[in-house]
Amino acid sequence: MAPKKTKTPKKSAKxxxxxxxxxxxxxxxxRKRNKTTKAKKYRAELLKARRADGNEGKGGMDYxxxxxxxxxxxxxxxxxxRQGAGGKPKKK
Numbered sequence: 001m002a003p004k005k006t007k008t009p010k011k012s013a014k015x016x017x018x019x020x021x022x023x024x025x026x027x028x029x030x031r032k033r034n035k036t037t038k039a040k041k042y043r044a045e046l047l048k049a050r051r052a053d054g055n056e057g058k059g060g061m062d063y064x065x066x067x068x069x070x071x072x073x074x075x076x077x078x079x080x081x082r083q084g085a086g087g088k089p090k091k092k
Contacts, residue, residue, distance in 0.1 A: 003059075010077065010081075042065075045071065046064070049063050053073075061073040061074060061075065061076065062074055062075070064079045
């Protein structure tokens with residue numbers, strides 16, 4: 001089930017809601033990227049950590065990899081923002 005739309009979307013969410021063509025292009029690229037073996041392995045590692053902590057399917061904080069390879073919990077907004085615009089480097 002897809003998450004509920006927020007009433008106060010961030011900058012990129014606002015953009016994609018109002019630009020259907022750009023949204024479709026982004027989603028096509030995302031689907032292609034998510035099918036790769038590397039992406040599946042990455043998600044499996046994070047899901048394993050969520051299961052171990054008892055957080056699978058409950059929302060809340062994101063789990064992400066640090067530069068050293070350790071898995072940590074962090075705010076979803078910070079985690080997902082880092083992935084856009086050239087992967088803005090921020091220390092974790």
